[in-house]
Amino acid sequence: MPQKNNIELSIITPSYNEINVIEEFVFKLKKTFVGESVKFIFVNDGSTDGTKEWLNKNIPIIFKSNKYEILNLDKNVGKGGALRQSFLHAEGNYILLIDSDMEYNPLDALEMYNLIKSDHTIEVLFGSRYLGGKIQHRIHFFNDLAVRINTFIFNFFFAESITDLHSGTKIFSKTILNKLDLSINDFGFEIDISAQIAKNNYKIYEYGISYLGRTKAEGKKITLYDGLLSYYYLFKTRFIQNDLPTLVSLFYSTLFMGYIGSHFGLGIGKTMVIIFFAIIGMLMGINRKIIPLTIIFGFVYVGSLFSKGNGRIYTVLIFFLLSLYVSKLIKKNFKSKSNKFFLNYFI
Numbered sequence: 001m002p003q004k005n006n007i008e009l010s011i012i013t014p015s016y017n018e019i020n021v022i023e024e025f026v027f028k029l030k031k032t033f034v035g036e037s038v039k040f041i042f043v044n045d046g047s048t049d050g051t052k053e054w055l056n057k058n059i060p061i062i063f064k065s066n067k068y069e070i071l072n073l074d075k076n077v078g079k080g081g082a083l084r085q086s087f088l089h090a091e092g093n094y095i096l097l098i099d100s101d102m103e104y105n106p107l108d109a110l111e112m113y114n115l116i117k118s119d120h121t122i123e124v125l126f127g128s129r130y131l132g133g134k135i136q137h138r139i140h141f142f143n144d145l146a147v148r149i150n151t152f153i154f155n156f157f158f159a160e161s162i163t164d165l166h167s168g169t170k171i172f173s174k175t176i177l178n179k180l181d182l183s184i185n186d187f188g189f190e191i192d193i194s195a196q197i198a199k200n201n202y203k204i205y206e207y208g209i210s211y212l213g214r215t216k217a218e219g220k221k222i223t224l225y226d227g228l229l230s231y232y233y234l235f236k237t238r239f240i241q242n243d244l245p246t247l248v249s250l251f252y253s254t255l256f257m258g259y260i261g262s263h264f265g266l267g268i269g270k271t272m273v274i275i276f277f278a279i280i281g282m283l284m285g286i287n288r289k290i291i292p293l294t295i296i297f298g299f300v301y302v303g304s305l306f307s308k309g310n311g312r313i314y315t316v317l318i319f320f321l322l323s324l325y326v327s328k329l330i331k332k333n334f335k336s337k338s339n340k341f342f343l344n345y346f347i
Contacts, residue, residue: 007067008037009113010090010174013100014082016045017053020219021102022054029098030062032106040068042100043086055103068092080189084182090174093117099168101219108134108209112171115207123176124164124197125205127169132208139213140220146227150234154191157238158198162206166190169209176202179182181241187226188233195237239282250285252292253276257281258298264313291346292327 011033015022029040040063044052055070069089073082077275083097095117108127116125138144151165154248167190179200184192197204214220239250261277264270284293304312305321 007039007092008117009092009094009096010041010110011098012037012041012043012083012086012090013095013098014043014045014079014086015100016048016049016076016079016082016221017047017049017051018100018219019047019050019054022051022100023058025100025102025106026059026062029106030066032110037092037108038066039091040066041071041086041089042068043071043082044073045079045082046073078186078189080182080187080192081185083189087177090177093174094171095174095177096171097169101214103169103214104169105210105212108207109169109171112169112207112209116171116173122203122205123173124202125207126164126173126194127167127209128162128164128206129167129209129211130163131206134208134210135212136210137212139215143213143222143227146230150191150230153231153234154194157234158195160198160204162194162204164206165194167209172197176200181243184233184237186229187222188230191230191233191237195241196238208245238286242286245289246286249289249293250282252290253281253285253288254278255281256293256297257284260297260316263304288327288331289346292331295327295330296320296323299326 013025018025026042040059042055042059044055052072056072058146060069069081071086073085073091077085087095094113094212096109098106100105104127112125116122147164147166151162154165155161164213166187170193177198180193180196182189182192182196194204216267242250258274258278258281261274262270264273269314284296288296298318299322300316303316306312306315
């Protein structure tokens with residue numbers, strides 16, 4: 001393999017059964033990044049249609065003057081699993097991910113690279129198919145709807161405001177990889193990496209890119225099952241994949257808010273109220289520990305003493321909103337002083 005010093009960027013392109021487009025994509029990628037200090041990493045995720053053979057035969061010829069690596073996985077492990085293995089081979093200051101299915105344009109990826117390397121305050125940059133005025137061709141209405149819904153849920157769960165959660169073009173600083181605990185193997189990778197970036201308080205910037213969707217006959221692989229599974233991944237990355245103090249707070253808050261909800265409504269209405277209060281409890285438990293949560297529950301209890309019957313909901317709501325403000329002040333004042341692990345369970 002040819003060696004080239006001073007690599008600044010690793011471009012990682014996962015492929016699974018892309019024999020119909022891989023040649024066009026590779027030549028376009030090569031032409032786009034000519035003159036850049038790049039390591040090209042081609043990941044064949046267990047293809048059975050000749051993609052592996054094409055890569056092994058042609059990449060050494062096409063990239064003979066560049067640094068490159070071909071990773072051939074024996075079986076299909078999914079996009080996330082393939083990319084996690086490829087990260088071990090990345091070099092340089094930045095890692096750029098771009099799908100090899102020709103839905104995304106390498107020219108947009110180059111623009112993103114030039115932007116991030118010229119502004120060192122940007123550590124994460126996602127391509128967005130919903131920003132800017134670049135060419136778009138969408139074929140699958142329900143796929144597009146699912147992307148928008150998933151993006152909305154992600155923003156709500158993680159207090160973000162991105163426009164395209166499932167973009168196949170992303171670039172980020174290589175240094176952030178050490179803080180990401182990635183675990184999802186399939187198309188849920190986009191949710192996984194976005195959630196880990198958000199949890200580690202990195203700012204996610206976006207850049208408008210073009211998009212030319214393809215049909216299933218042309219190789220589109222996303223299925224209804226993948227779409228349904230994405231909701232589980234959103235739940236998992238927000239409420240399950242957390243440190244122990246946060247999990248304790250989640251359990252405490254969900255249980256207590258569910259108990260509060262049990263005091264309102266009758267029959268099926270009561271069940272719905274319990275579920276609603278439990279969901280509110282889960283959301284509160286993400287960002288608050290036991291002491292701020294206990295203050296909230298104390299305020300709610302006091303609010304319940306000021307009225308009877310259905311009217312009690314109004315005083316409870318007022319005291320609940322007041323308690324959110326008070327608990328936020330407590331968290332803000334004590335968080336910087338609670339460096340010990342034990343205290344992280346409470347403040």
